[in-house]
Amino acid sequence: MASDTPISPPALLTDFARADARQVPKAGAGALEPRASDVSYGTLSAAVDMADASSVSPRKRAFRLRMARRDSVSDLEIRVCGLKFPAWMVCKPLREEVRHLYDLELSLRSNVDYDATELSEWQAFLIQANTVWINPCLWRMMAKLFTLSIIVALVVFIASLDPNSLRVREFRLIGTYLNVFVAFLLGLAMSINLQRWLNCVSSLCRAFEAIRGLQVQLYALGATEERIHHILRYGVCACRLLTEKLYARGLNQLEQAEHIAAMWQDMQEGPFRLTEAEVQILGTKRQPSSLIWVWAGSLLGRMAQEGEIPPMPSPTFGSLVADCQTAQDSLRSVENEVSVQTPFIYVHTLAIVVHCNNILAAITFGLTLGASLGVVLAQGGVHWYVVTVEHTSEKPLAKVIENIIISVITCFVGPLLFQAFLLIGFSISAPFQMSEASIPTDTLLDRLENTLLEGSEVARNLPGGWEPPSFRPPPPKA
Numbered sequence: 504m505a506s507d508t509p510i511s512p513p514a515l516l517t518d519f520a521r522a523d524a525r526q527v528p529k530a531g532a533g534a535l536e537p538r539a540s541d542v543s544y545g546t547l548s549a550a551v552d553m554a555d556a557s558s559v560s561p562r563k564r565a566f567r568l569r570m571a572r573r574d575s576v577s578d579l580e581i582r583v584c585g586l587k588f589p590a591w592m593v594c595k596p597l598r599e600e601v602r603h604l605y606d607l608e609l610s611l612r613s614n615v616d617y618d619a620t621e622l623s624e625w626q627a628f629l630i631q632a633n634t635v636w637i638n639p640c641l642w643r644m645m646a647k648l649f650t651l652s653i654i655v656a657l658v659v660f661i662a663s664l665d666p667n668s669l670r671v672r673e674f675r676l677i678g679t680y681l682n683v684f685v686a687f688l689l690g691l692a693m694s695i696n697l698q699r700w701l702n703c704v705s706s707l708c709r710a711f712e713a714i715r716g717l718q719v720q721l722y723a724l725g726a727t728e729e730r731i732h733h734i735l736r737y738g739v740c741a742c743r744l745l746t747e748k749l750y751a752r753g754l755n756q757l758e759q760a761e762h763i764a765a766m767w768q769d770m771q772e773g774p775f776r777l778t779e780a781e782v783q784i785l786g787t788k789r790q791p792s793s794l795i796w797v798w799a800g801s802l803l804g805r806m807a808q809e810g811e812i813p814p815m816p817s818p819t820f821g822s823l824v825a826d827c828q829t830a831q832d833s834l835r836s837v838e839n840e841v842s843v844q845t846p847f848i849y850v851h852t853l854a855i856v857v858h859c860n861n862i863l864a865a866i867t868f869g870l871t872l873g874a875s876l877g878v879v880l881a882q883g884g885v886h887w888y889v890v891t892v893e894h895t896s897e898k899p900l901a902k903v904i905e906n907i908i909i910s911v912i913t914c915f916v917g918p919l920l921f922q923a924f925l926l927i928g929f930s931i932s933a934p935f936q937m938s939e940a941s942i943p944t945d946t947l948l949d950r951l952e953n954t955l956l957e958g959s960e961v962a963r964n965l966p967g968g969w970e971p972p973s974f975r976p977p978p979p980k981a
Contacts, residue, residue, distance in 0.1 A: 615704075615943060633939065635923045635930075644922050645915070648865040652914075655869025660877045674867040675913065678860070682917055685860045688853050689924050695845055696931040703837050703934050704942055707742070710833035711951050713826045714738035718955055720823055722962045724812045725973035730802065735955050737799040738830060739775035742951070744785075745792035745834050746935065746944040749841050753936025775952060792838075796831040800824060810975045841935060857925050861918035868914035875903045 621627070631637050714735060721731045747766045751759045767786055770777045777785070781798075785791040803823050806812045813819040844850075879900065930937040935944070965971065 616946075635927055635939065638923075638926055638939070641919075641922055641926055644861070645919060648861055648915075648918060651862065651865045652869040652872065655866050656873035656876065659870055659873025660880075663874065663877055674863070674870060675910075678863050678867055678914070678917075681856075681860045681863065685856055685921055688856060689921065689928070692845070692850070692853055692928050693924060693931070696928050699840050700931050700934050700940065700942070703840050706833040706836040706840070707942070707944070707947065710738075710742060710830040710837075711947065713830035713833065714742075714951065715954060715958075717823065717826045717830075718958050720819075720826070721812070722958075723972060724819070725971060725975070726806060726811050728959065728963075730806055730811065732959070734799050734802055736775045736777075737795050737802075739948070739952060739955070740770060740777055741792045741795045741830070741834060742948055743770065744795070745838060746948065748792065749838065749935035750944075752841070753933065773952075774956060792834055793831055796827050799827050803827070812974055841933070844932060854925065857921050861921060864914040864918045868910050871906055871910040871914075875907050879903055 622630075635641060717738065718731065718735055721734065744766075747762070747769075751762045751766075754762055767782050771779065771782060785795060788794050803812070803820070804815065807815050807820050812823065927940070930940040934940060934942045962971070
C-alpha cells in the first residue's frame with residue numbers, strides 16, 4: 504500500500520539524493536516528458552510504494568525509488584540561471600535545448616556510462632551532474648581562501664606606508680615553484696588511485712565471468728537445473744554480500760548496523776536469494792562473501808560423487824573448481840584493494856602541501872590587491888597614512904588593473920584546480936563509498952542476474968530439436 508506523502512531517499516543515499524519528491528501542478532500541453540529515471544531538475548508527482556522501507560537495505564530502497572521515478576515522473580521544472588520554470592512556460596526553442604541538455608544529464612547519471620563526444624563541445628560547461636564542480640567542499644574551501652585574501656588586502660592597505668614598494672613578485676615566484684611540486688604529487692596520487700579503481704572493476708568483471716563460465720560448463724555437462732541454480736545462487740550472493748559490505752564502510756557505526764541487518768533481509772529476496780538457514784550461518788561470519796564459495800565447492804564435489812558431473816580426478820572437475828577459485832580470488836582482491844589504502848603519511852603530506860600552496864596563493868592575491876588599491880588611492884591623495892607619491896613611481900590605472908587580473912588568474916584558478924583534483928583523488932580512492940566516482944555495482948549485478956536467468960531460459964528451449972546433454976548415463980530401459 505502506497506504511503507500518503509512522497510518519500511524522499513534517506514540522507515545517506517548520495518547516489519540518488521538529487522531527486523526532488525514534491526508534488527507540482529500538472530503541466531499544460533506540450534510539456535516536456537522525461538524518458539528515463541532520476542532527473543536533476545525533475546519532480547515526482549506520484550507516491551512511491553515504500554510501506555516496507557524499513558525492511559530493506561538503503562541501496563534497495565534507492566533502487567525502488569529510482570524505478571518508481573522512471574514510471575511516475577509526469578512533470579518537469581526547468582532551471583535557467585538558477586531560476587525554476589514549469590516546462591509549459593518556456594518557449595519551444597529553449598525547451599528543445601533543455602531537452603537536449605536533459606538527455607545529456609541522464610546519459611551522465613552513471614559515472615562510467617556516458618557519451619564522451621558530448622564533452623567535446625562547449626556544452627560541457629553546462630553539465631553539472633556527477634562533476635566535481637557541484638561539490639560543496641570545493642566551494643567552501645575557495646570561499647575561505649577568498650576571505651583570507653580580503654583580510655590580507657585590508658591589512659596591506661591599512662598598514663603599508665608605501666604600497667608601491669611591496670615586492671609581491673617574490674611571492675609569485677615562490678608560488679610558481681611550489682605549483683610544479685604540487686602538480687607532480689597530485690598526478691602521482693591520481694595515477695595510484697585510478698589504478699586501484701580500475702583493478703576493482705577488473706576483478707569484479709573477472710568474478711562475473713567466472714560465474715557465467717560455471718553456468719555454461721554445468722549446462723554442457725547436463726547437470727540438473729536445480730543444482731545449477733544452487734551454485735549460481737551462491738555466486739551471485741557472494742558478489743552482493745561483498746558490494747554491500749564495502750558500501751557499508753562509508754557509514755557510521757549506527758548506520759552500518761542498520762544497513763547490515765537490512766542487507767541480510769534483502770539477501771532472502773529475489774531469484775538468487777539465500778535461505779533462512781544459510782543466512783543464520785553466514786550472518787555470524789566476518790567474510791561471508793568468501794566463505795560461501797566453500798559451499799559451492801562442496802556441492803560440486805557431491806555432484807561428482809553422485810555421477811552428475813565428471814569425477815574429481817578429471818580435468819573437467821578441476822576446471823569447475825578453478826572457476827570457483829577464480830571468482831573467490833577476484834572478490835577477495837576487490838576487498839583488499841579497498842581495504843588497503845595509500846599510506847596515510849603520503850596522503851596527509853599531499854593534502855598539507857596542496858593546502859599550503861593554496862594559502863600562499865591567497866596571500867599573494869591579497870598582497871597584490873591591497874598594494875594595487877593602495878597605490879591607486881595614494882596617487883589620488885587618499886590613504887590611511889599621509890604619504891607623498893613621487894611622479895616617477897606612479898603607475899597607470901590600466902597597469903594596476905592588469906596586475907589584479909593576472910593575480911586573479913594565477914592565484915585562484917590554480918588553487919581551484921588543485922583542490923578539485925585533490926577531491927577527485929579522494930573520491931576515486933573509495934569506489935564503493937563515494938557516489939562521485941562509484942563503481943555501478945547495482946547495474947553490473949543486475950546485468951549478471953539477467954544474463955544467468957536468460958541463459959537458463961535458453962538452455963530449456965533448444966532450437967535444434969536435440970535432447971539436453973547428460974553426463975550421467977540414462978537408466979536402462981525396462
